[in-house]
Amino acid sequence: MLKRKAFAGVFVIFLSVLVMVGCSSDEEANSSSGGDKTIEFMHLWPEGSSAQHNKIVSDIIKDFESEHDGVTIDLEVLSNEQYKDKLKVLSTSNELPDVGMTWAAGFLEPYVDGEMFTPLDDLLEGDLNDSFVSGTAEAYEIDGSTYGLPLELNIATVFYNKAIFDQYGLEAPATYEELQQVVKTLNENDVAPIALGNKDRWTGSLWYMYLADRIGGAEVLTNAINRSGSFEDPALVEAADKVQELVDMDSFVKGFNGLSDEEAKSMFMNEQAAMYLIATWDLPNYTTNEDVPQEFRDSVGYFPFPTVEGEGDMNSFVGGPGVGLFVAEDSEVKEEAKEFASFFVQEWGEKSVTEAGVIPATKVDAGSLDLPDMYVDVLDDLNEATNITLFADVQMSADVAQVHLDMIQSLFGTEISPEDFAKEHEEALSAE
C-alpha cells in the first residue's frame, strides 16, 4: 500500500510537470496560427530606465495598430546589455524579431553578411525620401544598400559646471593649452577637473578620438580604420601622447579606469567634478529632466572640444547616429514590418525631440518647436558641422573594437606607450 503511494507520489509530480509543459506548449502553437498578422518588435528602452522613450514607443505602436486593422505588434523590451545578448542568441537560431534595433557600421556588418537584415532602400526612395539628416542613414549603408533606419543623432561635447568655473574665474577653454590651464587651476583648488568613467572604455575613446581629430584632421582616424591609412600615423601617436599628458596632470577623477560612465555622470551631476565629455543624449539631464535640481541644470554649459596647438576645426565632431531600426530578412510579415518601421521613424522624429529630448536623425524644423536654449545651440552646431566622425568602436568590426577599447584603458592607465598603442591597433586592423 505504502509502496504504491510512494510510487504514485513521485510519478504524479514528474508527470504533471511533463503534462503542464506539454499543454502550455500546445497553447502557444494555437495562438500563433490566427488569421491576423503579428509583427514582433524588440526595443531597448524599458519603462524603468527610459520612461519617456518607452512611452513614445507605446504611443507609436497604438497609433499604428489603430490605423492598420488586423495587425498587432508583439512587443519585447530589454535593457541595453540584455538586448545585445538576446539579439545574439536569437540570431544563432535565425529567430530575429521582425523589427528590432541595431547599431551602425561595425555592429551591422555581420548581420548583413549573414543575410539577417533586409535592405530598406525602397523606403528611403519612397516614404522616407530626403527625411534623414545627411550622413545618418549612410552609416547603415553596406555595399550600396541601407539596412537600418537611424533614430537619433548625437555629437559629443564637453559639458561643464559654470558655477564652479565662475568661482575660480575660469572661462570655457578654446584650445588645449587653455584646457590644461583650467585643469591646473581646478587641481590647485582641490576640485576634480574632469569626470570620466573609463570602465566602459568608449568614454575614454571619445577623448582620444577628439585629440586625433584636432591634431590630424577629420580623416586620419577614419582612414586608419578603413585601411586607406595607417594607425601608426604620427598624428594618431601624438593624440595618444596627449591623452597621457592629460592623465599625468591629474585631469581626470581619481580611479577613472574603475568607474562606470554612470558613476562619472553622478560625480558631475553632484558637482564633484567640473567637466564631463559626453554625447548629446545626456541633454535632458541638463535641460528638461525635472528629477535634476533646477539650480544645477541652470549652471551647466557646454563647449566644443578645444583645438590643439592651433590645429583642428572646432566644427568637426565625434558622434553619429545611435540605434536604428532593422527589418529581418526572414520575416513572415516583411511588408507590414517595413511599413511599421517607416511609420515609426516618421512619428518618432517630432515626438522624440519634444517629449524625450532626443535629437532625431530625421530633419526637424527647430524654429517651429519650443525647445530649451541648449537644444537650439546644439542644433545650430549640427547645422554648421563640417564633419561628424562616427564613434570608433562603432566603426570598427566587433573584435577590433574590443582591442581598441582594451588599448584605450591601458593608454589611460599609462601601462602602454603611445607607440605601442598605435602598433597594437595597426596589427589588429591589418589582421582583418
Next chain:
Amino acid sequence: MGRIGYIILYFCLGLVALFQIFPIIWLFLFSLKDNKEIFSGSPFALPAEFRWENYVKVWEGGIGLYFWNSIWITGIAIILTVLLASMATFVITRMHWKLSKLVLGLFMIGLMIPIHSAIIPLFSMFLNVELIDNPWSIVITYTAYNLPITMMILLGFYYTLPREIEEAAIIDGCSIHRMFFRIILPMTMPVMSTTVIINMIYNWNEFVFVNTFISSDKYKTLTVGIQNFIGQYMTDWGAIGATLIISVVPILLAFLFFSNKVVEGISSSAIKG
C-alpha cells in the same frame, strides 16, 4: 578557556558579524537618502529625513507583477530538485550497482559547465520543442542545473548515515520506497533544509536563463524586472537601494524560516536516533 579568551572570541565573532551585516545596513540607510546625502554626506550617517517615497516610487514602477512568477517558479523548481537529487543520491550512495561511480561522475561534470556556453544550445533546443517563452522551460532548466550541486551537498551526509538503519528496516520487511520516504528523507531533514535554502537563493536570483528564454512580460521574474529598474534611476541612487532591498525581503523571510528548520530537523531526528 578563561574569561579573557571568551572576550577575545566574542570580539572576533562580532567583528565578522559586523563585516557581514554592515553593508546591508548601509544599503538600507542609503535606500532612504537622496543623492546629495549619498554623495556628500558620511556613509555612516542616518538619513536626515527618512525617504520612504523611494520605496513607493519603485513599487509603483510595477515590480509587484514579477513577484508571483518568481515565487512559483522558484518553489516548483526547489521541490523537483531536492526530491530528484535525494532519490538519486540515495541510490548512488546506499545501493549496490556497478555503474554508481560512473553516474556520480556524470553528475559532477554537470557542475562544471559554464552557463554562458550553455544558453545558445539550450535556446535552440527549447525552440525546437516550442518551449521558448514558456515558464516551464525555466523550471526544468533550474532543476537540471541545480541538481549537481544539490547532490554534492547531500552526498557527504548520505555517506555518514549508519548502515544499521537500512539493515533493521529491511529485516523488518520494509520496502525500499517506504524506507526512503519514511526513514531516510526525515533523517536528512537538516541537510535538505540546507539545500532548499541554497536552491531558493539560486533560483530567486537567477537572471541569464529567464532573460534568454522568456520574452513576454507576463512570465518575467523579479530579477529581470529589477534589471530594468537599475537603469531607471541612473542618477537616483536612493531608488536603486530601495529596489535592491525590496528584492531581498521575501527571500530573507523564507531564509529565516528554513534556517530554523536546519536546527529543528536535527533535534527531532536526533531524538529518533
Next chain:
Amino acid sequence: MNKVMSNKWIIALYVLPALLLIAVLIFIPLILTGYYGLMDWNGIATMEFIGLENYINAIQDAKFWESALHSFLLALFSTLSLLVYLAISLILASKIKGSDLLRKIYLIPMLLSSVAIAQLWIKVFNPSNGMLNSILMALGVDNPPAWLAEPSIVLYAIFIPILWQYAGFYILIYYAALKNIPEPLVEAARIDGATPLQIAYKIKLPLIMSVFKVTIVLAIVGSLKYFDLIYVMTGGGPNGASEVMASYMYKLAFSSNEFGYGSAIGFLLLIITLIVTVIVRKATATKEEIQY
C-alpha cells in the same frame, strides 16, 4: 539484504529522472559547445568547419592563460578561506551564547543577488566617496588606492566580495554537518576530559571530513567558472587585469562575435576544471572514503 539493495528496477526508477534531466539539459549543450569550438562562426552567418584551429589558438593565447591564472588564484583563495569558514562553523556549533543569531547574520550576504552585491561593493570601493576609502582616510591614510582601477590591486580587491558572498554558503553546509554529529559522542569525550579544541580536532573534524572534501570540490569548480561579480564590477578590466576564464569566454562569444572561438574556450574551461577536480579528488581520497 544485498538483493534488496541492488534491485535494478528501483535503482533505475530513482536515478533516471535526474539523469535524464541533466543528460538533455546539460550534456547535450556541453557536447554542442565542444562542437561549436570546431567551427569558424560569428554566431550570425553560417558556420564553417575548421577542425582544431580554435583549440590550438586558445592554447597559444596568452590572454586566455592570463585569465586562467586569475581563475586559479581565485580557486586557491576560495579553498584557503574554507578553513576560516570551518573554524567559524566549529565555534558556532559549539553552543556558545548567541550562536543562533550570529549564524543568521553570517549567512545574510549570500541572500543577495549578484546584481545587488556588485552595486554594493562598487560603492564600497568607490575611490572618492566609497566606504572603504572613507574609513582609511579617517584613519589617516593620505592617498588610499583606487581599488578597481589599479591593475596590480584590482584582482585581489574583487576577491573580497566573492569570498564575502560565499561565506554563508559554506558556513551553512558545515553547520548542518556539525549539527548532524551524534551528541553522545561529543558528550562522552567531554566526560573523558577532552578540551574543546581536542573535541573539534579529534572527533568533529574526522566526522565531517567527507562533507569538507565535497566543499573543496565545490569551491574549486565554482571558482574556475566564476563570472558574475567580476563581469559587473570591472568587466575584467582594466585591460584584462581582472579577467577570468568565464568572462573572457563571454566577451569573445558575445562582444567580439567570435562564437566558435568562445565555445572552444568554454570547452577548455570545462576540461581544465575536470582535470583539476580529478586531481583534487585523488589527492584528498582516503581509505575511509571507500568504506561504504
